Amino acid sequence: MISRATVGLAILVLLPGRLVAQDSLASARQLYASAEYSGALTMLNNLLKANPPGPDRQLIDLYRTFCLVALGGMDEAKTAVDAMITRDPLYRPNTEEVPPRLQTLFRDARKRLLPTIIQQRYVTAKAAFDKNEYKTAAEGFTQVIMALSDPDLGPAATQPPLSDLKVLASGFNDLTIRALAPPPAATPPAPAPAPTPTPAAATASTAAAGSAPTPSAAPSSASSAARKPEIYTAEASDVIEPVVVRQEMPPYPGRVTNNLHGIVEVVIDETGKVETASMLQPVDPRYNRLVLSAARTWVYRPARRDGAPVKYRKRIQIAVTPGS
16 A cells, blocks of 8 residues: 655655665755755665555556656656556655646546556456456456546546446445355254143143242343444454545654654544554654644545445554655
8 A cells, every 4th residue: 555755754654664774865856856856866866776566556657757757868767657556556646746847747647547457457357357366356446436426537437338347346246245245154053932821830830920020131232232433453354444545744843853653543444544553653742743733634545344444453664764
């Protein structure tokens, strides 16, 4: 899933242990901010040689695109943007980071590439469905459906073949969700009917019943209480993690002289909004308040279990470095 950080800010790390070298990336960004585009591009190209994970690769390629455009390499910039969209067709860089000229470059790339990518992703998801790989299929069909809602597709989404794919993907996604649903619990056997009492026994039972009132059953507090929705975490292997739509860190208020680290934990509800936010590892009181305030504006595509949206507890590491 894609993490983004605004220009001049610290890197936002989504997954522990999957961090591109912060000093190198921070240095490359500093060089770009100082108009040292060639030096920044060389440093970013070196970072790519380490084969970084998807979110970090997107961030590196984004800054490579900035440098290439500044150096007049529009063809290479277009190639980099095409690679970013192909890697994640739902990727949209933060508009506050990207100059208007590059925003147009991304829109044109999505409009041009998405029809082919969507068809390819549908074929891949259908192949997974045919192999009974339902979790993979569900992720693929969901991505197809969401990509078909991209506003940059325009009228193409309402015309064949994309309009047909939307119907097919929705239908197969429903089948996949049903296939992923756990089997119904076995119905216990019905109890054997009680033996018919003899007249004498019936008389005795009636007399006993008349001698003392039968107390009414008290309602179970457990059954009467409303169940709270379960909150899932990364430990749940059958849950598709939420995907970042907007997750922007605020600028640090002041000069950074030492490396600062923190962890913010958010609970993302079934609509993709942040329900609660808390600092598990504080940075400093001023910045903590800014981070928590920003976190409540973050938006995600919600986590899903068996195709249905669920609540999810997510931890996000923060690193602020000198000069960032």
